[in-house]
Amino acid sequence: MMENQIDQELLEKIADMLGKPVGSFNIRKDSSCADRQSTENIQITDKTDGKSGIEIRIKDGTVGEKCHIPVIITKSGVEEMVYNDFFIGENCDVEIVAGCGIHNCGDQDSRHDGVHTFYVGKNSKVKYTEKHYGGGDGRGGKIMNPETVVYLEEGAFLQMESTQIRGVDSTKRNTKIVCGKGAEAVITERLLTHGNQTAISDMEIVLDGQDAKGRVISRSVAQEESEQVFYPRMVGNAASFGHVQCDSIIMGNAKIKSIPAVIANCPEAQLVHEAAIGKIAGEQLLKLQTLGLTEEEAEDCILKGFLA
Amino acid sequence: MLELRSVGYTVHEGDTKLDILKDISLTIDDHKLVVFTGPNGGGKTTLAKIIMGLVNPTSGRIIWNGQDITGLGITERARLGISYGFQQPPRFKGLTVRDLLTLASGDEKMSKDRCCQYLTKVGLCANDYLDREVDVSLSGGEVKRIEIASILARNSQLMIFDEPEAGIDLWSFARLTETFEQIHRTGSATMIIISHQERIISLADEVIVVGDGSIRHRGSAADILPQILADTLGGCPVLTKGGADL
Numbered sequence: 001m002m003e004n005q006i007d008q009e010l011l012e013k014i015a016d017m018l019g020k021p022v023g024s025f026n027i028r029k030d031s032s033c034a035d036r037q038s039t040e041n042i043q044i045t046d047k048t049d050g051k052s053g054i055e056i057r058i059k060d061g062t063v064g065e066k067c068h069i070p071v072i073i074t075k076s077g078v079e080e081m082v083y084n085d086f087f088i089g090e091n092c093d094v095e096i097v098a099g100c101g102i103h104n105c106g107d108q109d110s111r112h113d114g115v116h117t118f119y120v121g122k123n124s125k126v127k128y129t130e131k132h133y134g135g136g137d138g139r140g141g142k143i144m145n146p147e148t149v150v151y152l153e154e155g156a157f158l159q160m161e162s163t164q165i166r167g168v169d170s171t172k173r174n175t176k177i178v179c180g181k182g183a184e185a186v187i188t189e190r191l192l193t194h195g196n197q198t199a200i201s202d203m204e205i206v207l208d209g210q211d212a213k214g215r216v217i218s219r220s221v222a223q224e225e226s227e228q229v230f231y232p233r234m235v236g237n238a239a240s241f242g243h244v245q246c247d248s249i250i251m252g253n254a255k256i257k258s259i260p261a262v263i264a265n266c267p268e269a270q271l272v273h274e275a276a277i278g279k280i281a282g283e284q285l286l287k288l289q290t291l292g293l294t295e296e297e298a299e300d301c302i303l304k305g306f307l308a
Numbered sequence: 309m310l311e312l313r314s315v316g317y318t319v320h321e322g323d324t325k326l327d328i329l330k331d332i333s334l335t336i337d338d339h340k341l342v343v344f345t346g347p348n349g350g351g352k353t354t355l356a357k358i359i360m361g362l363v364n365p366t367s368g369r370i371i372w373n374g375q376d377i378t379g380l381g382i383t384e385r386a387r388l389g390i391s392y393g394f395q396q397p398p399r400f401k402g403l404t405v406r407d408l409l410t411l412a413s414g415d416e417k418m419s420k421d422r423c424c425q426y427l428t429k430v431g432l433c434a435n436d437y438l439d440r441e442v443d444v445s446l447s448g449g450e451v452k453r454i455e456i457a458s459i460l461a462r463n464s465q466l467m468i469f470d471e472p473e474a475g476i477d478l479w480s481f482a483r484l485t486e487t488f489e490q491i492h493r494t495g496s497a498t499m500i501i502i503s504h505q506e507r508i509i510s511l512a513d514e515v516i517v518v519g520d521g522s523i524r525h526r527g528s529a530a531d532i533l534p535q536i537l538a539d540t541l542g543g544c545p546v547l548t549k550g551g552a553d554l
């Protein structure tokens with residue numbers, strides 16, 4: 001595979017990849033497959049239904065393996081719609097690292113729309129990480145619209161960490177998780193917007209089975225003129241427990257709307273939501289200044305910690 | 309050496325003028341341990357904040373090691389060797405105890421062992437705390453002790469502690485007074501401790517009683533302690549005056 005410096009930088013930023021990853025991987029660059037590797041337990045193939053994208057099949061009992069599937073766009077004017085389907089067997093414990101990086105030096109918009117659908121088998125544990133990043137000094141937009149749909153079977157566990165690092169001009173993210181009996185989903189979302197960027201995050205966690213658990217931790221920072229809207233919804237259809245916690249730091253002339261909903265369709269559902277939006281507390285800045293940091297350094301430090 | 313020359317702080321609330329500090333002058337020599345004490349609302353915290361640069365005085369000068377620092381900001385004063393442990397420390401979502409101690413020390417590569425030492429000095433078990441966030445999940449006494457540990461880690465020439473005893477259990481308090489004694493004995497820093505505790509007052513080279521925005525008394529612990537106790541026994545002047553009507 002031809003990897004230049006921009007590719008390397010993007011891959012490191014979005015998937016912590018330094019060189020060729022160990023285990024299975026699929027690297028998508030400018031709408032085609034740049035490199036791929038399957039393993040005994042994790043098979044990656046092209047989709048067969050005519051849609052663009054891949055299928056990832058993970059055998060029952062696969063433990064301790066990783067799968068990297070980063071997407072990078074380095075040309076201006078690339079627009080794509082990709083469907084990736086994950087079929088994860090029973091009793092697995094695996095880590096999937098996705099992510100999208102766009103480097104746009106031109107004047108045309110580059111856009112990645114990706115739909116990731118996961119079918120997670122009984123008692124399997126999945127850690128799913130995705131990072132989004134935009135770079136390059138062109139006037140063309142860097143647009144990402146990720147959609148994640150996860151079906152957790154009995155006793156399955158999903159830990160999802162989704163981070164928008166910076167430089168994404170427009171994003172509309174849709175996340176839907178359905179938890180079966182005793183299944184648990186922990187979703188951490190971190191989002192930074194700046195300039196004139198906009199971000200919309202729509203999330204629905206459906207606690208469908210008895211003793212299902214859902215937890216959403218959303219932390220965001222909106223700087224300058226940027227705008228963010230959050231719609232996290234926790235739906236309890238059974239005796240279950242759900243918790244949504246949204247915290248945002250607002251700066252400059254930014255705007256943030258947070259519209260959480262908890263919906264109980266069963267009297268045994270216990271659902272909690274907390275949402276807070278505020279600027280950085282003055283006392284925090286002062287405290288860090290008394291430790292010798294300048295005001296700017298203090299602000300940076302607080303934001304870094306908050307989004308870490 | 310720290311010198312305050314006729315420091316005053318006045319605020320205006322509507323039409324009324326509030327003199328929070330009035331004409332405070334004092335000098336604190338290097339390596340001394342000075343305790344500020346006095347009634348609630350007397351002006352101790354305001355005075356400490358004026359030294360740190362968190363509050364700007366409306367009159368007077370502040371001289372630190374011969375340099376007039378009245379016009380300097382917080383960061384500059386911190387870099388000149390002044391530190392202040394807050395009476396009510398702020399909390400930080402996402403910053404761990406270790407992050408805070410590391411920032412305070414100014415040494416990005418501060419070892420885990422060093423962090424642990426500072427926590428031990430305030431009676432905290434490092435293993436339980438290093439990776440915890442300094443957020444609302446910590447108790448009041450825990451945050452307070454972490455705040456003090458951050459001042460110890462900063463290791464400035466002047467350390468100001470604002471009621472370090474507040475909310476702290478007896479065991480940690482004993483550990484803390486030992487730490488103050490040790491700093492004092494080795495002469496590694498000048499300390500101003502705002503305190504209401506007899507035990508801490510008795511460690512002082514000098515005790516300054518601040519009340520109503522002025523220095524009421526100053527002297528050695530041996531001289532001042534009996535006076536404070538006498539004042540306390542005298543009770544509240546307002547209540548005493550109105551006593552006949554009650």
Ligand SMILES: Nc1ncnc2c1ncn2[C@@H]1O[C@H](COP(=O)(O)OP(=O)(O)OP(=O)(O)O)[C@@H](O)[C@H]1O
Binds near residue numbers: 351
């Ligand atoms: N910016 C301000 N505006 C109005 N009043 C103020 C302001 N800052 C301080 N004060 C008042 O000044 C007085 C002194 O406050 P300060 O916090 O310095 O007292 P203190 O001696 O530290 O008290 P404590 O023992 O309760 O900590 C109080 O009456 C307080 O309400």
Ligand SMILES: [Mg+2]
Binds near residue numbers: 352353354395470
């Ligand atoms: Mg005070």
